Amino acid sequence: MAKTSKGTLYRGQAHGQWSWVAHRITGVAIFFFLLVHVLDTALVRVSPEAYNAVMETYKNPIMGLGEAGLVAAIVYHAFNGLRIILVDFWKQGTRYQKQLLWGALALWLVVMIPFLIRHLSNVFGG
């Protein structure tokens, strides 16, 4: 149906649409990380050397930045998830969905700033 229409431009306020897109993208990214994370942690069952060897390959600035991105995705998904729950269960949720998004993004900053200071100084501080 969407294929025969003139497009799928969303005509409502964009906040809900883009927060939804970001929720999906961060969710998929976190899921694929999780698969790898369980597999690499499973190496503790092989030998201490095998596990440590793989962990060593993660301890460089590129992976450190990847970890920062992963945590940014997780924290967004978590706070926007709380916003979705409020929109669904709180009477005033739909009315304040835009404000709730700003709230989620503000919380995201509050968590990410101290996290990035500590994490990046661990990654780049040697």
Next chain:
Amino acid sequence: MSTPLKARISVPRSKDLEVNGVKYNRSSSRRNNFEMFAWLFMRLSGVVLLVLVFVHLYVNLLVEEGGVHAIDFGFVGGKWANPFWQVWDLLLLWLAMLHGTNGLRVIIDDYAEKDRTRFWLKVFLFVTSAFVILLGTLVIFTFEPCPVGADPALLASFCTAG
């Protein structure tokens, strides 16, 4: 935009609910509440996962001197020698995998248009998820923090104490 949201259904149903002259005809079938439970599960597990994941990240990335650099076999051994962290990580594994698997199921249903494509993508998703959940569970329960014959320098400190 002009589509009426609450169309009047001509056939009367026993469950018809009428509010202000508008008939709401939500399915009342008991046969398949799966989607409702999936929807509810995403919200409940989401709240629990927020706590489980934030503590997991705080303990593994921030508390130790050096943060991520401190993660090695000895660190994992030290955590999983404690039943508290075994249960924590087991809950984390199951809830995160089920939450993520259901999320991907919904995304596949949304974007894969062909029946066969949808079917096989979901088969692949469910097989992968089952494998990862079982592997992770097995690892948490059969993990040996002080394996015999391993280099003591690589193990948690309690392995060599006493």
